[in-house]
Amino acid sequence: MKVRLGFTLAALGLAASTALAQGPEPYRIGVVTFLSGAAAGPFGVPARYGAEVTAEALNAGTVPAPYQTKGIGGRPIELIFIDEAGGTTKQVSEYRNLVQRQKVDAVIGYISSGDCLAVAPVAEELQKLTILFDCGTPRIFEDGNYKYVFRTGPTGTVDSVAAALYVTGTMPEATKIAGINQNYAWGHDSWNDFEAAMKRLKPDVQVVTSQMPKFLAGQYGAEISALIASGADVVHSSFWGGDMEAFVLQAAPRGLFQRSKVVLTTGETGLHKLGTQIPEGTIIGARGPFGPFAPDTELNRWLVRAYSERHKEPPTYPAYKMSQALLGLKAAYEKAQAANGGQAPSQDQVIEAFEHLEYEGPGGTVRMALGNGHQAVMETAYGEVKHENGKAVVVNVRRYTAEQVNPPDGMQSAAWIKNDLKPVQ
Numbered sequence: 484m485k486v487r488l489g490f491t492l493a494a495l496g497l498a499a500s501t502a503l504a505q506g507p508e509p510y511r512i513g514v515v516t517f518l519s520g521a522a523a524g525p526f527g528v529p530a531r532y533g534a535e536v537t538a539e540a541l542n543a544g545t546v547p548a549p550y551q552t553k554g555i556g557g558r559p560i561e562l563i564f565i566d567e568a569g570g571t572t573k574q575v576s577e578y579r580n581l582v583q584r585q586k587v588d589a590v591i592g593y594i595s596s597g598d599c600l601a602v603a604p605v606a607e608e609l610q611k612l613t614i615l616f617d618c619g620t621p622r623i624f625e626d627g628n629y630k631y632v633f634r635t636g637p638t639g640t641v642d643s644v645a646a647a648l649y650v651t652g653t654m655p656e657a658t659k660i661a662g663i664n665q666n667y668a669w670g671h672d673s674w675n676d677f678e679a680a681m682k683r684l685k686p687d688v689q690v691v692t693s694q695m696p697k698f699l700a701g702q703y704g705a706e707i708s709a710l711i712a713s714g715a716d717v718v719h720s721s722f723w724g725g726d727m728e729a730f731v732l733q734a735a736p737r738g739l740f741q742r743s744k745v746v747l748t749t750g751e752t753g754l755h756k757l758g759t760q761i762p763e764g765t766i767i768g769a770r771g772p773f774g775p776f777a778p779d780t781e782l783n784r785w786l787v788r789a790y791s792e793r794h795k796e797p798p799t800y801p802a803y804k805m806s807q808a809l810l811g812l813k814a815a816y817e818k819a820q821a822a823n824g825g826q827a828p829s830q831d832q833v834i835e836a837f838e839h840l841e842y843e844g845p846g847g848t849v850r851m852a853l854g855n856g857h858q859a860v861m862e863t864a865y866g867e868v869k870h871e872n873g874k875a876v877v878v879n880v881r882r883y884t885a886e887q888v889n890p891p892d893g894m895q896s897a898a899w900i901k902n903d904l905k906p907v908q
């Protein structure tokens with residue numbers, strides 16, 4: 484008996500020392516972004532790079548204050564990447580696998596608004612903390628009420644309203660508008676909000692054509708012809724990723740950008756890749772204060788430096804938004820941990836801490852102010868492309884506060900735009 488007891492104690496001692504040497508259990512995050520297909524190169528892969536750069540720096544404790552402590556609550560971050568390509572049915576299946584089989588602690592992901600709309604109810608069903616880092620449709624929290632779902636980036640309403648404010652503020656004579664947007668939730672929501680905002684700000688505006696090609700169609704010859712024939716003063720497009728790049732490359736040689744002022748609400752992702760192929764005068768946004776619109780802060784300088792050193796080009800807004808989601812999760816977890824006496828918090832405690840959280844990201848202040856504290860608001864900005872030294876840069880930047888481009892909590896975006904949106908003096 485004594486021998487057996489001694490052996491058991493020795494074994495327990497070895498196990499304890501091994502566990503101590505291994506350190507705390509990793510915090511496992513499923514990360515979903517486009518890793519293949521037309522959206523991967525300009526959008527999904529930069530988002531992955533943003534996740535990797537941020538997670539590695541957090542694990543090393545090299546992110547500037549207030550994120551200088553290692554990992555998330557002292558737990559090293561482990562990322563599990565999933566390709567968002569394949570459609571909503573596939574994404575729901577992949578989400579279930581992440582939660583039920585791979586046992587992740589949280590999920591961060593989703594670029595497509597369709598995927599967000601499909602996954603959000605499943606997150607509630609499986610009761611797993613899920614952070615939407617990008618998808619823009621405002622319907623997530625305006626049409627639904629979620630406990631387990633958060634979005635740490637602005638909605639598409641912000642993009643469309645700010646675009647209308649920029650156009651009416653810089654082109655008061657413009658009366659004819661047109662659009663080319665993808666034929667799914669994101670495209671329809673973006674155009675509807677832009678059209679409504681323009682009519683609210685300038686009641687004499689006339690819509691001359693609205694083109695809605697298939698998502699990821701790739702070829703837009705017929706639509707470009709219709710836009711040219713329409714004689715529009717302004718052409719609005721919420722195309723993103725490969726669709727946005729293809730549109731620019733096909734429309735610019737045909738003179739559309741010379742005939743009309745083109746607004747690319749996601750155009751920032753093409754600045755470095757397309758460069759001077761984006762015609763001068765094109766109005767571009769970055770879905771928030773990211774990239775060339777980001778504030779001059781230590782967090783922004785850190786992300787630009789760390790990302791550029793690794794990938795030999797500056798981060799675009801998908802990388803900013805992914806980094807922002809990870810930092811928001813860390814902030815919420817550690818706020819809950821502090822309230823729990825320094826002990827690891829439960830998921831419900833993290834959720835409670837996340838609601839109405841205000842924190843700093845590389846793009847500036849993030850306030851979880853809408854959707855009962857589950858939807859972020861930020862300032863945003865637009866500018867125009869100018870060619871300098873063989874590169875495309877952004878000039879004539881105008882900024883809009885979160886209050887100028889977001890409805891109050893509990894109010895539908897469409898109703899706010901139609902009745903309460905105000906011009907910026």
